[in-house]
Amino acid sequence: MNDLERAVTTILSGYMSEILATSVLRKAQAKIGVPEGRLTRQHAARLQQELSSGVRLFAPTSAQPKLLEKLRTLIGDGPAAKSFSIDVEQEADVSRARLEVRRLVLQLGGNDFQAQRAATATSELVRNIIMYAGRGRFTCEPETGPPAALHIEASDNGPGIENLPLVLSGNYRSRTGLGRGLLGVKRLADRFNAASDRKGTKIQATFQL
């Protein structure tokens, strides 16, 4: 156990037996995939969520708010999830954007699958910019909630997508794969908006976490 883990256990064991406290923490860490000894304040948002289910089960109901408050003070809410934007101009930006999005989703308390969904959509949008417009901009805006969400936006001043409604209808098969990627983003996202004319394209997608 590291210092932070010991501190969490100490707080928990003020309200339940020490054995229970240890196992509540261990269970919460296992759920978020952090092995013993590796807990840091980076994991705060996700740990908070998992710990509270253990607290609800094992601590006396009347003491729960106080206990949760103590935990929050100790762990903090982690570093605030910050928005970012990337000037997209080369292939390396695809990797950069999707890795950043993945990190943000996890920081907001999202799970691996949600991170994968948002990152895959990001990958499609940023690659489209490079392939069809050459350069553009990718922006990512987190919403801490609750419920938390992530807004992404890809915009460029390229030649635009000629038959956008057809592409998004799913009845279009391009040889280059543009349709498949964009339609995929639409299906992955909880909210999706696309606008395109001869002066450029702007795609917005929202992921609920």
Add this chain to the structure above:
Amino acid sequence: MREHEIPIISLFGHLLVPLQGDVTDSQMDRLRAQVLERIRRTGTDGLIIDASGVWMMDSHLCAVLGALAKAARLMGAQPVLCGLGPGVVMTLQTMGVELGGVDTALNLEGALKLLGVQVTTTHADDEGLDALLDCERTVGEREEEQGDDDEEKR
């Protein structure tokens, strides 16, 4: 910044390509050329692409893998894709991206089996070891029983 090369491993007359972490487009482009070159040079029977270490797969990576598999088959090597994780599969399915025409397996073992690799152990004295273990177990149990008896006597 130069990205690391994806390894191509020779294994029982087949080629194994383990994909790990974040796979970029340029890595895949180089890999494709290298794999086909290796197939030509070594005359391999099968090509296993192990995607168990990939954290995400988008439509492009999927298309490149499909193309690599088709190219391998054209050259006479049987392609098998293995180790796709549940997250990757669900995301691809939601997007409606299909990876048709490629044989798949749950994991590397399954892929090797699919290509006809059979596992036989060469430990001839395995049986002897089992017998020895059995023997020890019986002795242990007997001692335990005796211990119980002793307690009863007391």
